[in-house]
Amino acid sequence: MDAGNEANIGFDEVRARAIIAKHAVLQGATLPILHALQHEFGYIDRRATPLIADALNLSRAEVHGTVSFYHDFKSAPGGKHTLKICRAEACQSMGVDKLVERLELMHRLKVGETSPDGGLTIEAVYCLGNCALSPAALLDGEPVGRLDSAAIDDIVTRHAGARA
């Protein structure tokens, strides 16, 4: 998690309570509530955990467990841009691990984190259905195929202000 994004970016307890109350009546309400909160705020703020637990009569640990079990739920606000890198088999066989290593060693960016300037979030995904162009990724939802070191450096330079 990026401590720089810790502040109250976008979280509003009154709105969160309203969203929780609206979905609490549903069967198996935890996931619909979490999806609705993420849709509203872009992530699941940790201050929502006790609100959900109280509304659904669950422990905080149960709510936290659900949030951490599903990779789609973010625990911190994302960056302005998002690079989703495929780490599934075909992309692995085409060297995606080396690219992730490059991100960490050369750019100090880790999967699951956001650059210190808030410009770029790196996420892992597992098969984008673009195996023919592996290593594959999505940059702000747009497919990027045959990802290589130069492309990684370019993306980081443009969106995270870092240099190789």
Ligand code: FES
């Ligand atoms: S394994 Fe990466 S796109 Fe299919």
